[in-house]
Amino acid sequence: MLARCSRSQHHILTFAQELDWKGRMADSELIPRKPKDTIAVVSELMMPNQVNNLGHVFGGELLSMVDRAAAVAAMRHAGGPCVTVSIDRVDFKEPIYTGELVTCTARVRFVGRTSMEVGVEVLAENLLTGVERLTNSCLLTFVAIDEEHRPRRVAPLDLSDPEDERRFREGRRRREVREELDKELEQGG
Numbered sequence: 001m002l003a004r005c006s007r008s009q010h011h012i013l014t015f016a017q018e019l020d021w022k023g024r025m026a027d028s029e030l031i032p033r034k035p036k037d038t039i040a041v042v043s044e045l046m047m048p049n050q051v052n053n054l055g056h057v058f059g060g061e062l063l064s065m066v067d068r069a070a071a072v073a074a075m076r077h078a079g080g081p082c083v084t085v086s087i088d089r090v091d092f093k094e095p096i097y098t099g100e101l102v103t104c105t106a107r108v109r110f111v112g113r114t115s116m117e118v119g120v121e122v123l124a125e126n127l128l129t130g131v132e133r134l135t136n137s138c139l140l141t142f143v144a145i146d147e148e149h150r151p152r153r154v155a156p157l158d159l160s161d162p163e164d165e166r167r168f169r170e171g172r173r174r175r176e177v178r179e180e181l182d183k184e185l186e187q188g189g
């Protein structure tokens with residue numbers, strides 16, 4: 001499984017293993033965590049080799065950044081290695097251009113037993129004018145894994161903030177809808 005990860009994500013997992021995640025995992029297992037404590041920020045200046053012939057940053061470049069930011073948020077919550085199980089939604093609202101600073105901000109929004117829904121917002125900043133634009137909103141699902149790479153239980157979220165509670169309810173509903181649709185299609189509906 002890990003062999004199939006992107007190189008950057010594999011580095012994240014290796015780094016976490018070097019940090020002795022086994023010990024942290026035991027301590028952190030079921031203590032609720034606030035979503036804000038999972039926030040991860042990844043920034044990168046967009047270069048000419050990252051754009052297509054229209055001058056727009058490739059979707060794949062962006063997805064790589066989004067996946068890395070989301071992986072960090074998931075690992076912060078899980079206190080150990082996590083793998084991407086699904087990239088659920090990526091909205092491209094506006095193009096991003098070479099020379100802009102792209103910042104991906106990720107946070108865990110919903111937690112199941114072993115899985116976590118992570119939301120990522122992408123901002124592009126024109127460094128000459130300081131103007132920032134929200135260019136992408138994304139949702140990904142990660143699964144925490146143990147030493148045998150099997151799904152591992154994660155802590156619940158502390159939902160004392162009403163906004164966090166709203167995001168959680170949305171994530172739970174998305175999961176219900178996905179499961180209902182999967183079931184319906186399996187039954188030939």
Ligand SMILES: CC(C)(COP(=O)(O)OP(=O)(O)OC[C@H]1O[C@@H](n2cnc3c(N)ncnc32)[C@H](O)[C@@H]1OP(=O)(O)O)[C@@H](O)C(=O)NCCC(=O)NCCS
Nearest residue numbers: 001004005006009083084085086112113114115141143151
């Ligand atoms: C992720 C993985 C460990 C899950 O193993 P599995 O045996 O399918 O696990 P389960 O069926 O028990 O599902 C585990 C959780 O994932 C969720 N899940 C599984 N498939 C999913 C999907 N397509 N979308 C969203 N969630 C999904 C399940 O609902 C379950 O959530 P819960 O524990 O919160 O209830 C396994 O599928 C895997 O290794 N996939 C490859 C991961 C990978 O290489 N990613 C790319 C780079 S890191």
